[in-house]
Amino acid sequence: MNYLSDLYSSDTLIKALKRLPSDKVQSWNEFSKQILRTCEPNLLDLKTWLRERLDTDLNPYAVSTHRTDASSIDKFNKQKFSGPRSYLLFKHKSLNTRGYNQEYKHEQQSKSSPAPTHKENPNQLVFQKPCLVCKENHSIYKCPIYYKSFQERQKVVIDNQLCHNCLRSNHKTEACSSTVLCREPSCQGKHQTSLHPVDPDQTHLVHKLNISTTPQVCFQIVKVCILGKNCSTIETFALQDTASEITLVEKPLAQRLGITGRPKLLTIQTISGKTTHNSSLVSFSVQSATDSNAEIINIPEAWIVPTGTFHCPPQVLLPEWQHLSDLGLSNVTSSDIQILIGANVPEAHIQTDTLVGDKHQPIGIKTILGWSIMGVAKPDQTNVKVSINLLCKQDTSSLETLVEQFWKTESFGVAHKFETSLSMEDRKSMHILEQSTCLINGHYEVGMLWRNPETVLPNNYQAAARRFQLLERRLTRDNHFRDMYSETLNSYIKNGYAQRLTSDEACVTTPLTWYIPHHGVTNPNKSGKVRTVFDAAATYRGTSLNSNLMTGPDLLNNLFGILIRFRLYKVAIVADVEGMFHQVRVPVRDTDALRFLWKEDILQPGPPDVYKMKVHIFGAVDSPSCANYAIKRTAKYNCNQFNSLVIETTLKDFYVDDLLKSVETPPEAVQLYKGLTKLLGNGGFRLHKWMSNSYEVLDSIIES
Missing domain, CATH: 2.40.70.10 (Acid Proteases)
Structure with missing residues (x-):
């Protein structure tokens, strides 16, 4: 993963130690003191220490460090450890252990035996039952044989009929009241973490x-x-x-x-x-x-x-x-x-x-x-x-994986991004984009990215007609929505984005003839406006328009880079490309695949008319790639007529149709505004919705 040396780096260890909880610092200091006698500690030693602390924290017999006074211990013994089957906690003034950090040698003899005195090592816990594995006087959590192998742990639990969750023998796992679950990532099962395999690779x-x-x-x-x-x-x-x-x-x-x-x-x-x-x-x-x-x-x-x-x-x-x-x-x-x-x-x-x-x-x-x-x-x-x-x-999370994830987070946005070669499909798409793109009457014409140039689509007129009937019913019931939707689609016809076909033209079909269902989408933040979405994913006889199109290469700029550059300088400018997809024309051959049904007067009885879109649509998988390619081609083919700032802004600071840019001074922002407006106008694109944090820039935009 190219960061193996960080496992042994003292700087990386110190960064990790700064995140330790305050109640764990003393424990780590004592642990690292032993290591310093021979060598310097590293992340592998931290991993070992964390494992030990985890086993201690999961110990159901661990004693809280807050029970330090004699009255608390008396109350604890009376409520928690009364009776012949219990474990006895002796009084002492400074109990500083939460788990079994010391050897326990005193065994409770019987209920009638005299209580041990304070001289009998009062800092120790006394167990009635020895370890189930080795029969020594310590907890099963401290048994070296129990932790010898995963098979040994399983055998001990099964042979002694222990609860898989708390390792006690007086109940079944299903009836265990302990809320502690397995702490392995993506597990959270009701069993001891020691009973979950923690090998780096598990098959x-x-x-x-x-x-x-x-x-x-x-x-x-x-x-x-x-x-x-x-x-x-x-x-x-x-x-x-x-x-x-x-x-x-x-x-x-x-x-x-x-x-x-x-x-x-x-x-x-x-x-x-x-x-x-x-x-x-x-x-x-x-x-x-x-x-x-x-x-x-x-x-x-x-x-x-x-x-x-x-x-x-x-x-x-x-x-x-x-x-x-x-x-x-x-x-x-x-x-x-x-x-x-x-x-x-x-x-x-x-x-x-x-x-x-x-x-x-x-x-x-x-x-x-x-x-x-x-x-x-x-x-x-x-x-x-x-x-x-x-x-x-x-693969479970190992220390190496955690370090790799740490560095990925630390280097987000600044790590070198290696260029990857285009796939066969992307190379094919780029060839279509380069060969089919041309500037006609001030707008770019870009061919649709067909998977197969000999594509034959079934005639889905009846399916599209059924979808239009559903849309017609909704428009008939909702007057407000009908007005907005009709205004949007009729504007497509008025602006030349769509064309109505005569009866004779509608009867002529080609291998690419396809009728696209459409519907309206509203934005609560933009009241009074409806966006028409063409359902290019609608299937008929097992196929759809989108399934026959390639998405094309990813030409989007890196959003993180755009945002970081946007914060570089004092004066910010923001704009939007108006109707970006609709500014890129479609070749006449491909327009037959963009037919749709519509009535200019939706309340008029009778069958709908046949229209076809003459531009790239919102809903086709190839539209973003085609539109982005047209904008970048506009910049590259006009690079000799504009300064480098205008060209670089067009190539690097647009995210789809949104522009975010910052410059040092208002005059520089005004010059950039004029340059971008003229450059993109050469490709048939219009920038609108300009915003800036400078009144001087806004005044210049309004005046122009």
Whole structure:
């Protein structure tokens, strides 16, 4: 993550320590004092200390530091620790421990035994019951054997029938009154944090589930050749599992291949519990064992697992499967399988051919690795042991991840942003933008970003007519909304954004003929105005206008950069591009895909008229990219006629149609206003809604 050195940086440690609660500072000072005898502490030591503090805070037997006087302790003993089963808290004047920070040696003998005197080490707690794990006189939270491994902790809890939440034995987990939950991120389960695996990488495997009345099936098992170090090759069987996000390989096979990798912890979970193994990540190549000319597949990451991990029904070929008889397949048992290829190797799962037999017979599937079979093997069989293989990898928050997140937050907006190459779709979109854009009568014309230049759309007139009937009913009921909506759409016709088609023109259809439903959206902050939204996502016969368009490259400027630059200087100016999308024309060929139904007089009876938009619409996925490209092209094609401030402002300080800019002086802001107005006017765009914090600038804008 490029910040590994920060784990050992004293500056980073000091920054973290400044955030410690005041009641934890003394504890850290004592802990770090021990470390300073040999070396300087670092973030890894802080992690160790935090783990210890967490275990102490989760201790249900911990004594509050606020109970310091004798009367409080008497009251505490009487209410909380009365009776023969209780633990005894002796009086003392300065009890400074919240958990079990000292050894507890005095055991309460019986209810009739005389109370110990103050001389019997009054700073100690006395337990009636020893530790359930090692039988010593300390809490289970302090037992080194309990924390030895996750398996040991699970075994102790199950064998002693302890509550999974508070580790007591007098009730079940469901009836536990403790409100403390697991403190692992994204868990919050009702169990002790010590019973939650906290390994940096956890991979969960669920398998071996017995289900009755289920037919036996064949999994995809293929014979492969594994390529290891020193050109060593081994033939074995691989299970192709698209439900797994990782690849597994058995340890004996990895040893024979001579491949090793970096150590990792692997947690295998079944319906009966979890087991943790020391594993490692290795890499190797695999090829079909039946075709020496087949493509070699590289597997960059595979987990090493113990022998016998893969459980699946045996593959037994039956004579009635005539369609599979010539494939050269053999019988395979689960012990023959030494590798599981997951979905992290997608090229291994691409099907190149299939063979289908009769009903209830498995099918043959051919991939790069060869032929395999999959499907029902014995449909009449019941009470069969069924294997469900599901592997998923879950990364929990480690110290390295937390440090990385810390630095991402600290460097937000100032970290270097590496340029990423355009995708194939974005390159195709850029080619359309560059080839189709031209300036006609003072406005740019930009082609729509079709995925396929030979697109054929179904005629959806009837679907659009039904949507228009719903809109017509709403407009008929709501007079105010009808007036606003009619004014908006009729203004499109008046301004030349839309064109009414004659009856003859409406009857002519092309492969791109498409009718777009539309509806109105109101803004409570802009009363008396309705925005018409064309529903380009409306589907008909499984397709829509948007599904046939590409979104285009992301040409938006970074909003964080715009806001930071906006705060640089004293004089601020803000403006808005009027009807930005509607200032960019659409080629005549594409306008047929922008047809819509409308009546200039909505109350007039009869069918609606057919119109078509001649500009890019609000609702199409390619409109933002096309409009942004037109504005940037305006700046680049006029760069020799304007100063660098005007050009740079046009290229970098617009977020969609909003301008935010600051300059040092009012005269400079006025010159920028005049330059931007003239420059964008050359591309058919008009800036309006000017605002500034300078009256001098506002006066100049009003006068002009």
